[in-house]
Structures are given as structure tokens and as C-alpha cells.
Amino acid sequence: MNNLNFIEQLKTGDPAAFRRLVDENQDRIVNTCFGFLENRQDAEDIAQNVFIEAYQSINKFRGDSNISTWLYRIAVNKSLNHIKVQKRRRIIQSLEAIVMDHREKEIPAVTDTPESGLEKNERRGVLQKALKSLPDNQKIAITLNKYEDLSYQEVANIMGLSLSAVTALINRGKVNLQKKIRNFYKKSENTPKEN
Amino acid sequence: MKNKNLNIESEIQKTMDLLDDFPKIQARYGFYDRLSYRLEKKESEAATVQAKPIWNVLRHAITPAVVSAGIFIGVFFGLEEQATTVDANLETLIETYGLSVPSVPNYFNAETN
Numbered sequence: 001m002n003n004l005n006f007i008e009q010l011k012t013g014d015p016a017a018f019r020r021l022v023d024e025n026q027d028r029i030v031n032t033c034f035g036f037l038e039n040r041q042d043a044e045d046i047a048q049n050v051f052i053e054a055y056q057s058i059n060k061f062r063g064d065s066n067i068s069t070w071l072y073r074i075a076v077n078k079s080l081n082h083i084k085v086q087k088r089r090r091i092i093q094s095l096e097a098i099v100m101d102h103r104e105k106e107i108p109a110v111t112d113t114p115e116s117g118l119e120k121n122e123r124r125g126v127l128q129k130a131l132k133s134l135p136d137n138q139k140i141a142i143t144l145n146k147y148e149d150l151s152y153q154e155v156a157n158i159m160g161l162s163l164s165a166v167t168a169l170i171n172r173g174k175v176n177l178q179k180k181i182r183n184f185y186k187k188s189e190n191t192p193k194e195n
Numbered sequence: 196m197k198n199k200n201l202n203i204e205s206e207i208q209k210t211m212d213l214l215d216d217f218p219k220i221q222a223r224y225g226f227y228d229r230l231s232y233r234l235e236k237k238e239s240e241a242a243t244v245q246a247k248p249i250w251n252v253l254r255h256a257i258t259p260a261v262v263s264a265g266i267f268i269g270v271f272f273g274l275e276e277q278a279t280t281v282d283a284n285l286e287t288l289i290e291t292y293g294l295s296v297p298s299v300p301n302y303f304n305a306e307t308n
Binding site (some may be wrong): 019022023026027029030031034035040043044047048051053055056120123125126127133142146147174177178182185186189 | 203206207209210211213214215217219220222223226227229230234237242246
């Protein structure tokens with residue numbers, strides 16, 4: 001896929017080559033964005049932005065790495081930027097809510113999920129929260145490795161780090177995840193349950 | 196106490212195991228079509244933005260020229276028209292009321308004589 005001819009076709013703006021680039025990478029880019037954003041619609045929107053940027057700046061691609069590595073890099077940057085913007089927006093919204101004194105009570109979602117599925121969803125929620133609170137580089141490394149099943153070497157290529165650095169990042173990330181999850185369960189054990 | 200710790204540890208383990216069980220999603224049908232529509236839109240927007248700088252430069256030159264030409268034309272034709280209107284009104288008044296201007300004696304000459 002990364003042959004010079006294909007890159008040249010992309011650089012000349014060949015629509016067939018661009019279509020091929022999208023077809024071959026759309027699922028993994030959407031999935032990577034989903035790993036960071038946890039929202040399907042946002043993930044698709046950001047994935048589209050990734051391809052738009054790739055189309056517009058293909059001439060900047062030097063070809064010294066795989067094109068999918070380049071796409072992953074754009075996807076990670078765009079996803080993290082999106083999270084930052086969302087955080088800012090949420091802060092503004094919460095401030096507005098305080099000013100307006102207009103708070104709606106959260107209605108708990110009613111689900112017919114069986115107990116085991118519910119437990120799994122809860123655990124997944126805890127894991128997502130813990131993952132979200134990790135430092136960016138640990139979060140990126142774990143998400144790419146676990147969501148996208150990329151090897152440590154591939155993660156290293158995307159992040160522009162050495163293999164040993166990525167290995168250390170992922171190990172540290174897992175230890176931090178465990179700590180955060182432990183804290184969460186300890187806290188929820190000490191919190192008296194309502195009803 | 197030991198049981199409580201065991202429970203927490205097993206919960207942590209179960210939660211950590213989910214790292215290898217992330218739900219995978221795929222791009223929805225029509226991903227490329229939506230993408231190409233957005234790209235076309237972006238390109239047309241970019242074309243409009245590219246055309247704008249020329250207009251922005253010209254606008255600064257054209258606007259004062261048009262305004263000053265407007266003022267000049269307004270003043271020039273407006274004054275001329277006003278003068279002809281006053282003359283025409285005077286003549287109409289003279290004709291309507293049969294007014295005649297009395298002859299003015301040449302006092303200057305009389306005094307000198």
C-alpha cells in the first residue's frame with residue numbers, strides 16, 4: 001500500500017487513490033478515534049477530519065513511514081484536541097448552569113440488560129474513566145495497543161518513540177490503571193448505598 | 196477484612212481483563228460519500244476564501260472612488276438644477292402677476308452732474 005506510485009497518485013489528487021486510502025483505513029481510524037472519544041458519532045466526525053487533513057496535506061507526507069502510521073498520528077492528535085475542546089465546553093456549560101440555576105435531575109437509565117452484562121458495562125465504565133485520567137502519552141500507548149491491537153513497535157512508530165520507551169509507558173500505564181481502579185472500588189465500598 | 200480485599204482484587208482483575216476485550220466499531224455505511232461531500236464543500240469554501248483577498252484589496256480602492264464620484268456628481272448636478280429651478284420660478288411669477296421691474300434712476304450720474 002505504501003508504494004511510491006500510490007503516494008504519487010495521492011499527491012496528484014487522484015480520486016481513485018484517495019478512495020483506496022479511505023477504504024483501506026476507515027475502520028481502523030474510526031476505531032482509534034472511538035478508543036479516545038467513546039462516542040460513535042464523534043469518532044466518525046473526527047475520522048473524517050483525519051482524511052480531510054490527509055487529503056489536504058498529502059504533499060507534506062515524506063514517505064519515511066507507513067501512510068497508515070501517518071494517519072494514526074493525525075487521528076491521535078485530532079482526538080486529543082477534540083477531548084480538550086469538549087472539556088472546555090463542559091466547563092463553560094457547567095458555569096452557565098450555575099449562573100442560570102437551572103439544573104435538571106439526572107434520570108437513571110432503565111436497562112433490560114442481564115445482571116452479568118450490566119456488571120460488565122459498569123466495569124467497562126470504570127475502566128474508561130480510569131483510562132481517561134491517565135497522562136496523555138500512557139493513554140495513547142494503551143489505546144493504540146489495546147483498541148487497535150497494534151504491536152509495541154507499531155505504537156512506537158506512531159508515537160515517534162523507541163520500543164523500550166513504549167514498553168515502559170504501557171507498563172506504567174497499566175500500574176496506574178490498577179491504582180485508579182482500586183481507588184474507585186475502595187471509595188465505592190465506603191460510600192453508603194442509597195435506598 | 197481478608198474477604199473484602201479479595202473481592203476488590205478480583206474486581207480489579209476483572210476490570211483489567213476488559214482491556215483485552217474492547218468493543219470494536221467499524222465506519223458506518225456511506226462513510227466515503229459523506230467524506231467526499233464534506234471535502235467538496237471545503238474546497239468550494241476555500242475557493243471563495245481565495246477569491247476574497249483580491250476583492251478585499253479592490254474594495255479599499257473602489258469604495259472611496261465611488262463615494263467621492265457620487266458626492267461630486269450630486270453637488271455638481273444638484274447645484275445646477277437648483278439654479279435653473281429658481282430662475283424658472285422667478286419668470287413664472289413675473290408672468291403670472293404681471294410684475295415689472297421699475298427702472299432705477301441713475302443717482303450716481305445725477306449727483307456727479
